[in-house]
Amino acid sequence: MRLFGLSKSTLPTRDEALRGRANPIPVSDRHAVLGTSLTQVPPGNEVAVFGLGCFWGAERMFWKVPGVYSTAVGYAGGFTANPSYEEVCSGRTGHTEAVRMVYDPAKVSYRDLLKVFWEGHDPTQGMRQGNDAGTQYRSAIYCADDAQRAAVDETRASFQQGLKSAGYGEITTEVAPAAEFYFAEDYHQQYLHKVPNGYCGIGGTGVSCPVGLAGGA
Numbered sequence: 001m002r003l004f005g006l007s008k009s010t011l012p013t014r015d016e017a018l019r020g021r022a023n024p025i026p027v028s029d030r031h032a033v034l035g036t037s038l039t040q041v042p043p044g045n046e047v048a049v050f051g052l053g054c055f056w057g058a059e060r061m062f063w064k065v066p067g068v069y070s071t072a073v074g075y076a077g078g079f080t081a082n083p084s085y086e087e088v089c090s091g092r093t094g095h096t097e098a099v100r101m102v103y104d105p106a107k108v109s110y111r112d113l114l115k116v117f118w119e120g121h122d123p124t125q126g127m128r129q130g131n132d133a134g135t136q137y138r139s140a141i142y143c144a145d146d147a148q149r150a151a152v153d154e155t156r157a158s159f160q161q162g163l164k165s166a167g168y169g170e171i172t173t174e175v176a177p178a179a180e181f182y183f184a185e186d187y188h189q190q191y192l193h194k195v196p197n198g199y200c201g202i203g204g205t206g207v208s209c210p211v212g213l214a215g216g217a
Contacts, residue, residue, distance in 0.1 A: 008090075008091035008127075008133070008134040008135060009091075009126075009127040009128075009133065009134060009135065010091075010127075010135070011078075011094050011135050012079070012091070012092055012093070012094050014079045014094075016092065017078065017079035017080050017092055017093055017094050018080045018083065018087050018090070018092045018093055019080065019081070020080040020081035020082050020083050020087070020093070021081060021082045022081070022082070023082060024082050024182065024183065025082060025084065025182070025183060025184070025185055026186070027039070027072070027183045027184075027185070027186045027189060028186055028189065031063070031070050031071070031072075031189075031190065032189065032190040032193050032194060033063050033190050033193050034063060034068075034069070034070055034071075036069050036070040036102075037070060038070055038072050038183075038189065039072070039183070040102075041102050042069065042102070044104065044105075044106070045069055045102050045103060045104055045105075046102070046103060046105050046110070046144070047100060047101065047102055047103075047144055047178075048100075048101045048103065048110060048113050048144070048148070049076055049098055049099070049100050049101075049141070049142040049144075049178055049181055050062075050098065050099055050101075050113075050117045050140065050141055050142075051076065051077065051096035051097060051098040051099070051138060051139060051140035051141075051142075051174075052099075052117060052120055052121040052123075052129065052139055052140075052202065053097070053121050053129030053130065053132055053137050053139075053201055053202050054097060054129065054132055054137065054199070054200065054201040054202060055073040055074075055097035055098065055099055055184070055188065056073070056188070056191040056192050056198060056199065056200060057192065057199075057200030057201060057202035058073075058097075058099045058120070058121070058202055059071050059072070059073050059099045059189075059190065059191070059192070060190075060192045060193070060200070061116055061120050061202065062099055062101050062113070062116060063190070065103075065108060065112070065113065065116060066107060066108060067103055067104050067106075067107030067108025067112075068101050068102070068103045068104075068108060068113075069102045069103060069104060070101070070102045071099055071100065071101050071102075071190075072099070072100045072183055072184075072189060073097065073098070073099055073100075073183075073184045073188050073189060073191075074097075074098055074100060074181050074182050074183045074184045075088050075093065075095035075096070075097065075098060075136075075181075075182045075184060076095060076096060076098040076100075076140070076142055076178075076179070076180070076181050076182070077094065077095055077096045077098070077140050077142065077174065077176065077179070078093045078094025078095030078096070079093065079094045079095075080092070080093035080094065080095065081180075081182070082182055083095060083182060084185070085184060085185055085188065088136050089134075089136065091134055091135055091136070093136075094135070095136060095182070096135065096136050096137065096138045096140050096174075097136050097137065097184075098140065098142070098181065100181050100183075101113060109211075110147070110148055110151050111151050111155060111211045112211060114141075114151060114152065114155045114209070114211070115155070115209045115211045117141070118155060118156075118159045118209040119204050119205075119207070119208065119209050120202060120204050121139060121202055121203065121204055122168070122203070122204065122205050123139040123159075123163075123171045123172065123173045124163065124168050124169045124170060124171055124172055124205075125139070125172065126138065126172045129201060129202070130201050130203060131201060132201045138172070138174060139171075139172060139173040139174065140173060140174040140175075140176070141173060141174070141175050141176075142176055142177065142178040142179065142181075143175065143176070143177055143178055144178045149175070149177075152175055153175075155209060155210075155211065156171060156173070156175075158209065158210050159171070159207065159209040159210075162207040162208060162209065162210075163205065163207050165207075166205065166206070166207050168205060168207070
């Protein structure tokens, strides 16, 4: 599909992107499942941001992981400030649908979260995930620091070997430094808890991702 001369499978440039708005979209501060703060990061906790297709199903995968304090869905990796869902769907923001996890590294490691990430979707599909097509569904990891980046590079290399053995192609996951994460509208937060029979387009490849590699992140 093309909109305003742009293909929804091609990322816009900064100049082509929508400008957005100055004020954040308001969200509740309570996680509907975990009862924790949706927006705050308690002392000793860390943040991970992943994109792996439709964020409704992706978020549910991570709020079930022991050691995850909170999850939220939103938009990351693009140019438009405080975008709406409709703007992201237009393909003119550069954002992908993302999940922000606040987690306790004493209870769950970043590598453990990466295992859920790699196994939970097909990271070889480019600007799509299953039947969901467009730049907003691209696979992505936004790293908070060098330790996260090292863990991504190591697990990616191992998972790529497993994918190749299973007949899959090259991983297309975008890996970049973490930038601004924009919270999605409140009705998107914990959507599959609020709408248990709602759409979930998330599905993995069946390939296992080894963890426990060198390093402690």
